[in-house]
Amino acid sequence: MGGNSNVKLISDDGIRIDGRKVDELRPIRIEAGVLKRADGSAYVEFGKNKVLAAVYGPRECHPRHMQNPAKAIIQCKYNMIAFSVNDRKRPGPDRRSVEISKIISEAFEYVVFTENFPRTSIDVYIEVLQANAGTRCAGLTAASVALADAGIPMRDLVPSVAVGKVNDQVVLDLQKEEDNFGQADLPIAMIPRTGEILLMQMDGHMTRAEFDRALELGVGACKRIYDLQKDALARRYSVEKTDEEQPDEGAPADAQEG
Amino acid sequence: MGGNSNVKLISDDGIRIDGRKVDELRPIRIEAGVLKRADGSAYVEFGKNKVLAAVYGPRECHPRHMQNPAKAIIQCKYNMIAFSVNDRKRPGPDRRSVEISKIISEAFEYVVFTENFPRTSIDVYIEVLQANAGTRCAGLTAASVALADAGIPMRDLVPSVAVGKVNDQVVLDLQKEEDNFGQADLPIAMIPRTGEILLMQMDGHMTRAEFDRALELGVGACKRIYDLQKDALARRYSVEKTDEEQPDEGAPADAQEG
């Protein structure tokens, strides 16, 4: 958040620099099952963001002292690759990615039926290949599809999106320039079936009215992303049926529904 | 030790820049039982030094390969917090604190009845909140009280003080300017009951006669600090009796006496 509201990012007609309206999402593309080795995987684009997610597990949990005898632990690692941003990012976790990994892990701990897999670890890897603001939301969206692709039972899929404030207006799904020069950023993730908020962060400056409007916009957008997640899994499932002739293997579909 | 004896730190009347005589300690304040979570704790001021010590244990020793089947191990960590010195100190152990932690751990290994608690670890944390020369001695003095406060049986309390050489004179309990521009530094810790030396380091330059005089001064001062340690524990114990009505819980007093 540069907090610099002098940079004009929204035209007088309410059109943003990439041509979107204030309540419009970037083009979103979701594909499930894009990697061979991982137990589940997904590829997501939110505009110019390119994000891969892979899931391994439930598998034996190392180191052993981290095992929970009552349930699986979720270990999510969010990472930006070195050339995903303009200035090369040194490989390895920085403080930002440690925090994001933690809050995404916590979010999935709630939706995955972890009690089904005691003593195991479910490992979720999110790699941001190309970044353009909103990577944690794109990553969470991708990881959720990858978990379903891995056949891991969940309460629901988890869509995620950021809302923000730019030029004193509440806008949906900030891209890079808007994020750099905007006034507030509010990433959320939700459980569509119950309407509960699973992840929420905010920084910048919003009045109470702006916050309420932002939350409303975000919740609406999450529902649209949810549909795209379900579509991707449905395509994946139908492809699998055709390709591999396994009409009985319903794990991804199951996962998607509950 | 700057070794620069040109800076005049003692007046012709034998008075030091903070008004003390050469054989005078700084004002010392000792309080036992100052933290809630720790099993034992103490707060110590030596002049402008402010030091906290906390003890956890005897508790299970991790990692397991460090366990000693015959006795407890003492793991002391001495640390200066980032803003305890003029130039901010990066958090995390540096070589100096590693060495000090080691020699303090060794000192306590001798006085604690470690054979009473096989396979356990007794963890001693010393945090220097504000530093003004002599922090290892203040820390050791505090840690000893914290061990007693935790009810851990010991041969004796361990008082500690540094003696030094400034302007070609042997002086007790150097403060910061004296340490920076002094000619020698000799921190010691002792077991008052037996008169044995438990910790001794020296650097700088001392003749044999100066060394003998320094040792004599230090041993005398340790006895005075010992009394203050015992007072602090007595106060703590009487407070506990009043507050919590536990006239039978004699651990701190026991520890203090043996």
Place this chain on the structure above:
Amino acid sequence: MGGNSNVKLISDDGIRIDGRKVDELRPIRIEAGVLKRADGSAYVEFGKNKVLAAVYGPRECHPRHMQNPAKAIIQCKYNMIAFSVNDRKRPGPDRRSVEISKIISEAFEYVVFTENFPRTSIDVYIEVLQANAGTRCAGLTAASVALADAGIPMRDLVPSVAVGKVNDQVVLDLQKEEDNFGQADLPIAMIPRTGEILLMQMDGHMTRAEFDRALELGVGACKRIYDLQKDALARRYSVEKTDEEQPDEGAPADAQEG
């Protein structure tokens, strides 16, 4: 490899700057059993290279998850000490030494009868005390003698040497200036008894004909180094017999022969 063929390193008479012919080794000195604590050890000089190797094991393998229930693992650590090179090298492994350690470990995994010692580790330490090009070959040569000195049964001793290309000529056993300004470097290690190549790396630029010539030179030189390795072990063995009067303790000799 500077690849700079303008620096004249071979005279018109085919003589190199240290007086050698293109197919001549540097003076080589090999001594077995030079350290007391290690189970086996060797000291090797290739010209100005000074290299020590020590072997510990077979011994219990830590950490346990690295144990192989079917055989011993070989853990070789190649290291250059801080003042072995012109610009002080920071202590600790760098990427180069990690790679060299890996390929040397792999080489010895083949020649040592690891299946004789399941679940153990055989630890090989190579310390380059003074470096002058070809240290990995000198180190491998030393380590092989140290393994034999430790009485560890092997298929064969492993001699090693580098061949290179300097001033468009293929030359044996590059020293430092030749390595700095040469055009190609080809370190090899072999099993003399079978003629097999156990280690091979190459960088720079060689035609196919040059490569064939280099390999031929290297194989021939390895055989000469092999003889020196056997001599060193024979001397070590005879010394031991004399010194310690243990005519029956044939481990080093056994190792040497099979």
Place this chain on the structure above:
Amino acid sequence: MARAVMSEIKKDHIHKLLAKGRRVDNRAWDEFRPITIQPGYIETAEGSARVKVGNTDVLVGVKMTIGEPFADTPNKGVLSTNAELIPMASPNFESGPPDENSIELARVVDRGIRESQMVDLEALCIEPEKEVWIMFTDMYVLDYDGNLFDAAFLGAIAALNNTMVPAKANDRGDDYPLPIRHMPISVTAVQIENSILVDPTLDEEKVAEARLTVTTDENGDLRAMQKGLAGAFTLDQIYKCVETSQRLGNDLRKLIG
């Protein structure tokens, strides 16, 4: 900081009391524990404060040095915020580099200071592109009994409020107080079986399903939020937390000089 296990009996006790609308220490759901703030606790720091919220004890210090600005903000001072969950404070804290818990704590406090524009960073520029003040805020947890976010944030703003820029010692003119523009306050609540409880103790945190920290300024505007733990909040619960933060923030703000 693996979330420590707690006895089932203690857990039940908290749950049963909550069912009757009560807390273990008899506080109201929106009541903080007693708070003490000792500003200027450390002489070697440019600013400092020791803050106790109940038994939770945090020491915060501010150090300032001169350095180069970031390339993209050539006329602004630099802020660096660090939290140390030292093993002195809890049997569950371990020695070593900051783990995910201390990183999250530091980053949430940092955003609360930075994004609220609490400190006028432009006033910390000495010469654009060349020299600015670098401000290190280090937070040490000395005794841990829950609600670190609010205790650390209170400590940080109290320490900043108390900081003198050491210009004189650096040959840059006279010392002056750190230019403070806003006074954001964070209020943290947890959700336990659909109840919202402000300023949770450690025992309450262990039972809690979800945590929400809301930071508001003197106008009641939102400056930062952070949801934590594995559970979820309904929208109504979020609105309740926001309103509580606005209301209690005003009371807490009065505690800072």
Place this chain on the structure above:
Amino acid sequence: MARAVMSEIKKDHIHKLLAKGRRVDNRAWDEFRPITIQPGYIETAEGSARVKVGNTDVLVGVKMTIGEPFADTPNKGVLSTNAELIPMASPNFESGPPDENSIELARVVDRGIRESQMVDLEALCIEPEKEVWIMFTDMYVLDYDGNLFDAAFLGAIAALNNTMVPAKANDRGDDYPLPIRHMPISVTAVQIENSILVDPTLDEEKVAEARLTVTTDENGDLRAMQKGLAGAFTLDQIYKCVETSQRLGNDLRKLIG
């Protein structure tokens, strides 16, 4: 990357087929799996390529910044090559700093680029002793099914071939393509019970006794070699690998722009 254990049945299967001169996926001993190269895959990089060799999937990006040259090469750009075997790619890869496997991979690719003089490093000097271009080549393994050396090397040369020096954004004149002088290609073969197999799959690697990577240039000259794994090669096997690399290298070279 501990060499993962593989079932005895799978192992036997590979061995039995090999005895009949066949591979599990019906390829000839000197046949690569299908290769796809997507140059320019990442917009935020100065050059990039995503390369698949069978199921092995590698993403390579090149970033360039301005920095100081090394003291001993004052008029040459600096090359830095890094490989990340991220845990996404294999259940046997772990998070953390590069281990010996990624270091070996990075160094072999680096030497293949550097010692072959593929890039004209002198053309990357801006001002001798002062300013040169620093070129970071980062290779990420996304999906691992064997033969990383060749997949990563193909990715690296495809990305370099595709790299624009970002002079304009750095106020150093107009952008220009990275000056490429040679086009080395690496070909890796393994030995299994005295058979030589090019482009091994992961299963073949697990069974393999020794590995040899040979890098040749457009003239068929040798530019780099690396022997790996615990076994040994006869001289004849080495000559066979060299000749195969020369022959297949010419085919692979055509895949790059």
Place this chain on the structure above:
Amino acid sequence: MARAVMSEIKKDHIHKLLAKGRRVDNRAWDEFRPITIQPGYIETAEGSARVKVGNTDVLVGVKMTIGEPFADTPNKGVLSTNAELIPMASPNFESGPPDENSIELARVVDRGIRESQMVDLEALCIEPEKEVWIMFTDMYVLDYDGNLFDAAFLGAIAALNNTMVPAKANDRGDDYPLPIRHMPISVTAVQIENSILVDPTLDEEKVAEARLTVTTDENGDLRAMQKGLAGAFTLDQIYKCVETSQRLGNDLRKLIG
């Protein structure tokens, strides 16, 4: 370096002999093992020495580079001392960054050099506040059989005594010997059941209750001390150690050039 366990039989043996006033290797209580010093052992170092004290074998090298002085000592060279307890030297030494034992060793040697003002650091200033010589003393333990402190210290002073400042190679005039002002010598003794033993072997160290290193100069003045291990010394024992150090120091000093 966990203090290795030793067999009870060996322990008893040492104790029984001591009761009769004898040591396992028949030395007197105040007698060093045979000492050999090879100065200039390494050509790539500015100074070096390999020192054996009995079977304990230490290699010390000195490297010098030009760098900036510390702000508080603008006219003095910089001294950096490092000890490596490499796993070659003992089955109990492990690879990795310096542990507390090597740090203590390095720091004790460092203070012995620094605080004794052995080297004239002002003569290592090239231009105040700008350029001084940085002197790295690296000590490698090659074979460990007790009394590292004295072996390492002997190695360090022998190497320093042998060091030529590499001015010529750095375009700073002619090379010159490092300016040595004092020749401090450390003598280490251990206490075993109230006996004092100088220059302990590894077996003696394992049995020892307390260790004391006393460093004295050519005038018999004290320059550094370090007490180690878990036991305690009486004042009389300390005086005895000091006097022994003064006496033996004079003998050892003769071994250095």
